[in-house]
Amino acid sequence: MAVTQWLSRLCVAATCLGGMTAKADETSTNAALDAGIRTAQSGAILAADPAVAPAPVPPVRRPDLAKADADDILFPRYPILAPNVAFWTKVFSEYSENQSAIHDMNNLDMVFEVLDFTSEAAYMDPGSLRRLKNAEEAAALTRTRKLLEEVHEARYQPETLNVEQRRIFDLFSKNTDDARFANAAKALRSQRGLRERTQMALETSGNYLPAMEGVFQSYSLPLRLTRLPLVESSFNVEAYSKVGAAGLWQFIPSSARIYMRLNDVVDDRRDPWTSTDGAARHLRDDYAALGAWPLALTAYNHGRGGIARGLSQTGGTELPDLIRGYNAKSFGFASRNFYAEFLAASDVERNWRKHFGExxxxxxxxxxxxxxxxxxxxxxxxxxxxxxxxxxRKLNPAYRPEVIAGKLYVPPGHLIRVPAGAAQNFTVGYAQLGDHERFDQQRVNYLLHKVKRGDTLSKIASRYGVTQASIRNNNRVGKKGVRAGQVLKIVPHSEARPGPVTVAVGESKPGLTRAEKHASDAVAKAVPKPSKAGYRTHKVRYGQTLTSIAHTYKVSLRDLRQANDMGSSSEIRVGDKLRVPVSR
Incomplete structure (x- = not known):
């Protein structure tokens, strides 16, 4: 692709995707070209040097940062976070997964002991090793807590301390707070190393980082943000947390439903390319609301509303204001350290040869x-x-087990990744499929829900992401609602992906239903619509698709979409009322 054509497509893509200014200044553009931006066979924009990537308009420069480089303006290194960044740098690059640091969670430069299980790991099975680590960490926390309490009691008579007590006492030589030992005793924590996991993440990231940088560049976002999965998931596509967060970017279900599809056909959180697009828009929105990347990144972990409340309660404007003055229980260790972890992990990635060699x-x-x-x-x-x-599966990891097993079909309008060079054979083969392999409607795959005491129709519908009308239509639910012990059939529905979608940057978001195809939509808008008198109304019933409705009324899909301002989408739901042109 010619460079000028690529630049033109990039600007169009960024405008469609983000609603943000997509044009980098001339200097940034030339620097990016000099860096050798490449294109893959799919057309996706690949690796650009983070140092020359276009970035959003930064916050107003503070005088003390006037001489800092551009990256330090966007991602400032507050003095209050220096010990935290140093600690997490050791966690990501120095401490082994078989080492556990016993430390003060409020003062991360206070590491009291580092347990080492390297020799045990050489002969113990994973289960036994895990149990040993848990037991030894608990014992070390108890031991250290007792030491701190003893030192607190004898703090005015250091000459009476034994060797271990004196070692603890000397660690606090720069801290004159009278309650320093007692406070530390209440804030002990253990942290296992991530060196091996980080090295593996750096190796794996090569599969995805170039395309991820292309997506973030199309939104005019700093490319350093693409290193956030080092913190969130260690670039493990299969990562799943105990709170239900999934994928490289560790989206929880509530956030995922805002930025991608999460239904019975696909879980876009598990798709590295799709979830990257969602993460870019999520971070863009956080930044637009909060005005600074340290706050936006912390909001990615803690929640945009929580950060806004914290700033309001403390009267602060920056992350250090929250760290010093926001004492909400929800703003705990993970949230307070999230930005420091990001700085440390991205630092390690930039200097990977220093930490890991080749x-x-x-x-x-x-x-x-x-x-x-x-x-x-x-x-x-x-x-x-x-x-x-x-x-x-590696190219299309979002599909649910029910789809892979054949209980549900892949719907129309889904972008599917195929091995490079296979598109033409695929297209030829697809055109030859018989009616036994391509269908006009989804298979029925009921979920069963047994109503419990306290369940309401509204709660059940919300839980499964369906409408109350859908549950009523597929079950005998009267005016009195559901009753305890009743077994309901829940019919899954496909939901359109929210937010803007583009296919200009390499079609790098398979699994998505394209909300717009600009050329076809432009043609559709140019055709005059029938008058209001030329419509009839159709209420969508269970099992119907846009194709089957068009066939029933003998109208074209194009006219049916046009009459309902649907662009190129085919997404409908039970209960929707469609305008159907009267065929002539």
Whole structure:
């Protein structure tokens, strides 16, 4: 692709995606080109040097930062965070996964002991090793707490302390707070090292970082933000937390539903490319609301509303104001340290040779993108691109087990990644599919819910992400509502992906229903609509699709979409009222 054509597409893509100014200044653009931005076979923008990436308009320069480089203006290193950044740098690059640091969670430069299980790890099975670590960490916390309490009692008579007590006493030589030992005793914590996991993350990140940088660049966001998965998931696509966060970017369900699809067909959190697009918009929105990247990054962990409340309560304007003065229980250790962890992890990544020597980074995954036009079995799509199961799942990891097992079909309008060079054969094979392999409607896959005491129709509908009308229509639910012990059939629905979507930057978001196709929409808008008198109304019933409705009324899909201002979308729900043009 010609450079001028690439630049033109990038500007269009950024405008469609972000609603933000997408044009970098001339200096940044030339620097980016000099850095050798490459394109993959899929057309996705690949690795640009973070140091020359275009960035959002930064916060107003403070006098003390006037001489700092651009990155330090966007991501300032507050003095209050220096010990935290140093601690997390050791966690990511120095402490082994078989080492545990016993430390003061409020003063991270206070590391009292580092337990080492390296020798035990050489012969113990993982389960036994884990139990040993847990037990030894608990014993070390108890031991250290007792030492701190003893030193607190004898703080005015240091000459009476034994060797271990004196060692603890001397660690606090720069701290004159009379309650320093007692406070530390109440704030003990253990932290296991992440060196091996970080090295593996750096190797794996090669599969995804170039495309991720392309997405963030299209939103005019700092490319350093693409290193956040080092903190969130260690670039483990399968990462799943105890609070239900999933994928590289560790989206929880409530946030995921704002920025991507999370339904019975797909969980876009598990798709590195799709979730990256959602994370970029999430961070962009956090920054737009809070005005500074330290706050926006902390909001990614703590919540935008929580950060805003903290600033309001403390009267503060910066992250250090929250760290010093915001005492909400919810603003705990993880939230207070999130920005410091990000700085440390991204520092380690930038200086990876210093910390790890030579490592072998994986190469970017290359692929072509095709689009489904019908409801099609997952296995059929895999067969058409002649990919083995492992490769196809790696390229399309968002699909639910029910889809992979054939209980549900892949819907129309889904962008599917296929191995590079396989698109043409796929297209030819798809055109030859018979009616037994492509369908006009989704398979029915009921979920069963047994009503418990306290359940209401509203709560159940909200839990499963369906409408109350859908539950009523598919069950015998009267005016009195549901009753305890009743078993309800819940019919899953597909939901459109919220937010802007573009296909200009390499079609790097498969699994998404494209909300707009600019050329076709422009043509559709140019055609005059029938008069109001030329419509009839149709209420969507269970099992119907836009295609089947168009067939029933003998109208074209284009006219049906146009009459309902749907662009190129085919998403409808039970209970929707559609305007159907009267066929002539």
């Amino acid at each position: 490592i072998q980074r994986k190469t970017p995954l290359e692929f072509d993108v095709v689009e489904t036009q019908h409801y099609v079995p997952y296995e059929t799509l895999r067969r058409l691109c002649n990919a083995d199961d492992e490769v196809f």
